[in-house]
Each structure stands twice: as C-alpha cells, then as structure tokens.
Amino acid sequence: MTIRTRAVVLALSAASVLWTVSAATAQQIPVKLGILADMGGAYSDIGGMGVVEATKLAIEDFRKRPGADKLKIDLVHADSQNKTDIAAGIARRWIDNEGVDAILDLPTSAVALATIPVIQEKNKVALVTAAATSDITGKSCSPNAVHWTYDTWAVSRGTAAAVTKAGGKTWFFVTADYAFGHALERDAGAVVVENGGKVLGAVRHPFENKDFASYLLQAQGSGAQIIGLTNAGADTINTIKQAAEFGIGLDGKQKLAGMLLFITDIHSLGLKVAQGLNLTTAFYWDLDEKTRDFGNRFAARHGGRYPSMTQAGAYSSTLAYLTAVQKAGSAKDGRAVLAAMRDAGTFDDPLFGPTTLRIDGRAVHRMLLLQVKKPEESKKPWDYFNVVATIPAEEAFRPLKDGGCPLVK
Incomplete structure (x- = not known):
C-alpha cells in the first residue's frame, strides 16, 4: 500500500467513525430537566440542593436500564426564591430559550400555581414534588402537571x-x-x-x-x-x-x-x-431495604443528611418521567409523555411502592x-x-x- 493510498484509507476510516458517532448522537432523544427549588429560604432544608442530588441519583440509576442510552439527559437548577413572578419567569426562559422539557420541585403552593400555567401553555411537564395544596389536582388541575409526593x-x-x-x-x-x-x-x-x-x-x-x-x-x-x-x-x-x-x-x-x-x-x-x-x-428512609439503600446513598452525597419526602419525590418522579419519555419516544410533547406514564398502569416505585398516575395528575401511592x-x-x-x-x-x-x-x- 502506497503512502497516498494509506492516507486515503485513514481519512475514510476517520470519516466513518465521525459519521457513526454523529448518527448515534442524532438518534438519541434529548431530554432536559429543570429543578426549580428553594435554595436558601424556609424550605431549602427539605428541598434545596438535596433535590439536585436526588435527581442526579435518579438519572444515574435510569442510565443502568436497558435502552436508557437512547436518551441524552441534561439537568439545570435555579432558586425560585419562593416568589411567583421569579419562578414563572425562570420557567418561561428555560422552556423558550434553553430547551427544558420538565420542571420539578416547585417549592410552594403559590409558586406551583403560578408556574403550572406557563408549563401548560408550552405543553411541557410539571413534576410537582414539593408544593402541597390539593387544589393542584382539584380546581386548578392541569393536563401537564403531576402532583407526585403528597398533598394537604x-x-x-x-x-x-x-x-x-x-x-x-x-x-x-x-x-x-x-x-x-x-x-x-x-x-x-x-x-x-x-x-x-x-x-x-x-x-x-x-x-x-x-x-x-x-x-x-x-x-x-x-x-x-x-x-x-x-x-x-x-x-x-x-x-x-x-x-x-x-x-x-x-x-x-x-x-x-x-x-x-x-x-x-x-x-x-x-x-x-x-x-x-x-x-x-410519603417516605421514610428506614422503612425497608430499598428505602434504606436510597437513603444511605443520598446521605453519602449530601453531607450525612438523610432525604426528606420531597427529595425522595424528586428521585421517584424523575425515574417515572424518564421511563415515560423512553416509551413515548420524545420529550417534546408533554401531554404525550404523561399519557405514557398513565398507560404504565400501577408500577412498583422503589421508594413509594405501587404507584398509579390518575387523569387529574395525582400520583397515588401509600402514605x-x-x-x-x-x-x-x-x-x-x-x-x-x-x-x-x-x-x-x-x-x-x-x-x-x-x-x-x-x-x-
């Protein structure tokens, strides 16, 4: 083989590798999660950076599942400051400019009720794991919102x-x-x-x-x-x-x-x-083998502090959401993703036990x-x-x- 021929072969091989990588990347489903939590106020202890750690654990555990490599998962987080205008503004910017597909936590009822309409307008998903008011699945229910952890x-x-x-x-x-x-x-x-x-x-x-x-x-x-x-x-x-x-x-x-x-x-x-x-x-870390495993892994990453139920809710809802995106084949249509989550029927959540998503957005599980x-x-x-x-x-x-x-x- 001449030097010229070898150079041509190497160039073609490199191009083939680049094409393969590009094709694999193009085939991945992009999905971006946004954590909108209280990072320094009255609810930062039950949420805050602990929600970020819990969500990261969920992403890591999801990636161990068959076919999970088809999803390209990104994560961002911000401080809502427990103010409705700030929270709604962040949600709108994330969706319009940064490609966020689902927003989770939403630390107060007022923040959730102000932010969910923005998410609904854009047909994305609200995973409400911290706000409490039962109106989220009552008079203020939304086809784009899931109330995951608990309610009043x-x-x-x-x-x-x-x-x-x-x-x-x-x-x-x-x-x-x-x-x-x-x-x-x-x-x-x-x-x-x-x-x-x-x-x-x-x-x-x-x-x-x-x-x-x-x-x-x-x-x-x-x-x-x-x-x-x-x-x-x-x-x-x-x-x-x-x-x-x-x-x-x-x-x-x-x-x-x-x-x-x-x-x-x-x-x-x-x-x-x-x-x-x-x-x-909804959750106690020392309840059974699965909750203890999560609790100990979380504490090892969060300064020895064990998870609150809202932090556990972030882990649980993230797993369910990513599973539904994988089933739906895209994260772009929020209502389609939630339909896939409901179609799953009753599934065995590792932290909350058997769980079902209702049409009103209520995730139903034991308390x-x-x-x-x-x-x-x-x-x-x-x-x-x-x-x-x-x-x-x-x-x-x-x-x-x-x-x-x-x-x-």
Whole structure:
C-alpha cells in the first residue's frame, strides 16, 4: 500500500467513525430537566440542593436500564426564591430559550400555581414534588402537571384523623397565610369535623415569620385541646420551639399537632423537643431495604443528611418521567409523555411502592403515619420514627370524583 493510498484509507476510516458517532448522537432523544427549588429560604432544608442530588441519583440509576442510552439527559437548577413572578419567569426562559422539557420541585403552593400555567401553555411537564395544596389536582388541575409526593388532603387525612380519634376533639390552627396554609387548614379542619371534633378558630401568620409569641398566646387562650400547625419548614420549627418556651405541649393541657412535618424538621428540633409528635409522610428512609439503600446513598452525597419526602419525590418522579419519555419516544410533547406514564398502569416505585398516575395528575401511592421516637429509642443517626400505620393508596388520597378537577369526566 502506497503512502497516498494509506492516507486515503485513514481519512475514510476517520470519516466513518465521525459519521457513526454523529448518527448515534442524532438518534438519541434529548431530554432536559429543570429543578426549580428553594435554595436558601424556609424550605431549602427539605428541598434545596438535596433535590439536585436526588435527581442526579435518579438519572444515574435510569442510565443502568436497558435502552436508557437512547436518551441524552441534561439537568439545570435555579432558586425560585419562593416568589411567583421569579419562578414563572425562570420557567418561561428555560422552556423558550434553553430547551427544558420538565420542571420539578416547585417549592410552594403559590409558586406551583403560578408556574403550572406557563408549563401548560408550552405543553411541557410539571413534576410537582414539593408544593402541597390539593387544589393542584382539584380546581386548578392541569393536563401537564403531576402532583407526585403528597398533598394537604393526604397529610391531613392521616395526622388529624389519628389525633382526633385519640381524644383531641377541640382544635385551634396556627396557619401560614398563603395558598398552602389555607388549603392545609381547610383540609385538616374537614377531617377534624368528620371525626367528631370541633374547630374553635385559627390565626394566620406571614410566610417566613420569626416571632410566633402573639399567635401562640391566641392559640393558648382558645382553650383548644390541640393546636394544629398548618405551616411548614422553618415556620413550623420556630412555632414548636417557641411553644416549648411557653410550656405548650409540656403541661398536658394542650398538645401540638404538626400537619406537615419532615424528617429534616425533626432533626432540627431534636428528639427531646419533638418526641411523641405524629406526622403523615410519603417516605421514610428506614422503612425497608430499598428505602434504606436510597437513603444511605443520598446521605453519602449530601453531607450525612438523610432525604426528606420531597427529595425522595424528586428521585421517584424523575425515574417515572424518564421511563415515560423512553416509551413515548420524545420529550417534546408533554401531554404525550404523561399519557405514557398513565398507560404504565400501577408500577412498583422503589421508594413509594405501587404507584398509579390518575387523569387529574395525582400520583397515588401509600402514605405512612409515623410517631417521633423518644431519645432513648433512637439507635442510630436519623433513626427518628416508629411506623404507626401504613395508609393504603386507595385511602391515602382524595377520591377522584371529589376533587373538582375539570379533566375528570
């Protein structure tokens, strides 16, 4: 072979390799996820960068599945600052200019309700894993939104029912004064009345409040047996800490009931303060072999901190979404992707167990009623709960017919 001939062969071989690589790249399905979370505010502990780590774990685990190499997956994240205008603006920019196909987390109910219409207009997908209001699958339901982890109806149904049935018949609520708090107070109050209790009143406080003295005094003055905390994150932590300073919950006359508590809240409070509290959650890392595996892998990457249910929801929903994109053959048509997810029927989610996606966007799975352990009962780091009951999927969430979702016929 002459030098000239060899050069021609090498050139043709290089061109063939480049063509093969280009063809393989062209055949890949591009899909881009955007995490819109609270990175530094009241909900950063339950979400924040932990959501990013959980989503990365989901992408890594998905890539181990057969055929997963057909998807070219990218990930971006941003701080919503818990402001509706900022969140909606980021969502619009991501979709219009950066090719984002699905947005997950959405840390507050107000942010979710403001952002979902933008996502619907662009026919992309909202994976709501952090916002709580049950209106997301009720009057404000969307064909482009999935409410994955929990909602105000579900957490109220577990905790408020258990406390009322145990003898806590009179209630007074301390409520975060925005969409989430209002929905949680509404849903919890309905459960109290349904189980033979009575709501004596409520007081509402600003979001990200610091001083709860006046609100707690009103709750104490109500004479209610149960002070229901219809707030979340740092607001709940501050309420419980300041209640202890007033002796509320310690003298036996009145008890606190947190309607939305996370494992990260218990970690911040400590078992000495939090012991005995009931809470309803979609996820506990120490429940079984699969949840422990995820919890330990997550903690190893997140400074030893174990996952909240919203962080677990990011992992779970990402896996389900990517599976649906693979089935649909494209991420561009959001409604088609969600149709593929619904068509999967009931699938065995590694963290939440058997899960089904309904037409109203509600992901239906089991919920857990937990009780915070006494300090002497905890045997290892983040060993915080006893499982009181498992709430079956068919009981855990509001019946489809009762939500008022316009998509339900």
